[in-house]
Amino acid sequence: MASEPTMKTLTPTQARSNLFRLLEETTQSCGPVLIAGKNTRVVLVSEDDWNDIQETLYLLSIPGLVDSIKEAKAEPLESLVPADEVPWSNPGSAKAPASR
16 A cells, blocks of 8 residues: 655644745645644645645546546547547537638
């Protein structure tokens, strides 16, 4: 079993005294920082990481999506339709008139 990566841990006092550097490091390293006090523990993550987490949670909440992706991944490439042969039009959508 692979070990979990360790998270940088700071006290609230350490985080407060180095806040601007901490914000920069968190954004650049894409790594979370645990700020642990006596009674509270919070994790600081960059906005990009937070958005990625939210998107992942949303995608995982769609019933059957993970199984569908696994099934598609298991299909041999030879059985797939090339992208230039896929009928990309949306059935039932109004087609724009041809330009003259």
